[in-house]
Amino acid sequence: MEHSELLDIVRRPLSPDTRLEVPASRAEYERVEEILEREESKYPQLWYDSVRSVAIVVAPPTPLRAGMAGGLLSMISDEVKRNSGISSEIARGLRIESDSETTMNNTTRASDGALLYWEGNRATLMIVVEVAVSQSYDSMRAAISWSVCALRCSLGLAMCIREESRGRRPPRRFHASLDEANAAVEEARDDFYRQLIHHPYGPLERDGVTWFGRVSLVVLETFRRQDEHCTPETLLEPSKSFTLVENGEYVAQNISPNLQEVVLGDCIPTHLLNNQQMEATPVNFFQREWFETQFRGSMVRTAILRVWRKTSYAQPVLR
Structure with a gap:
């Protein structure tokens, strides 16, 4: 070509x-x-x-982006299936999917994750999730808006994560063998987890290098269609916005367990639910302990990925 x-x-x-x-x-x-x-x-x-x-x-997602997208959907799915009003037959239809490409009106996109409901061989898109780490908010909002409007899903969840600058580029580190490199990386992993005790949202530093910058902001937003006639190119405003982390600290005020927004009707087609009260039942999926554990573990995995990308070791000589 x-x-x-x-x-x-x-x-x-x-x-x-x-x-x-x-x-x-x-x-x-x-x-x-x-x-x-x-x-x-x-x-x-x-x-x-x-x-x-x-x-x-x-490009491929970092462990932080992939972990938070998958984690949010898993928590929602698990809480729906635990609801006493949901039969096991209905619960089996709820599935999580990642990196699912969709083409419509000559536009092709994929969300970071989606919750679908399967009836026989037919899937209905219920919730889509986008996570952006230190990227353009406008780009993320355009992506979630297209999924909600073009694909007619019930709800969009978008998490915006701002990581502060890590400063200078880290030098490449050389090791005599793969075993030596593995040992060095494991030491870094243990060190990063110790640092989280005092700095729960970073920075993660080692040998004068910042491997994950301090998290200055985490915002979780929900997006719904403004009306039934939203066109695919509509740029939605968030229906709710929740600040979870600000200036490296968790923000506990006014964050309810279900973020006051996600309901059973967002997760399961309404014709399968018994009544409007059931449709509006909150899905209490968001717990601080889960969020902090998931987020910090994903931070460390992302930092370790960066360490590995700057790690070299001698290959054994074949005789």
Whole structure:
């Protein structure tokens, strides 16, 4: 094929969580997407926004982004299935899916995670989740708005995580063997967990290098269609917004267990529920202990991933 800026970009090494927007025609997007499909690699992913005529190149998620998206959906699903008014037959229809690409009106996108309800061979999209770590809020809001409006799902959950700058780039560290490298990384992991005792939301530092910056803000927002006729390109405003972490500290005020927003009717098609009272029953999925455990563990895994990316070791000599 002729020279393609889009193909050049997908061939570059991309840092985890990177999302790049590249002006491209739908035809160019399809040509490059075909090349990626032939190579059968999961990342980078390629999406397309037909409204703005841009291709979106998506790098693999960090453990923090993937962990929080999957964790939110698992907590919601588990709480729904524990509800005494939900039969085991109905509970079996509720499933979690990640990285599910959808194409509609020449726009192709995927959410970080989704909660679907299966009846026979037919799936209904109920809740979509997007998590952005130190990325453009506008880009995240556009993604969640498209999923809610174009795919007609009940609710969108978006988590915005702001990590402060880590400063200078860490140097590469060399080790004599894989065992030595593994030992060094395990020492770093233990050190990071000890640091969380005093700094629950970072920074995580070692040998003068910041491997995860302090978390300055975590906001969880819900998005609902403004009306039944929202077009796919509608940019929604959040229906509720909850600040969970601010300036490196958990914000406990006014955060109810169900965030005052998620209900059974968001998770299961209403014709399967008994009545309107059941549809409006809150899903009490959000607990501080769960959030802190999940978030901090995902922070450490992300920091360790960064350590490994800067770790080299000698390969054994084959004789």
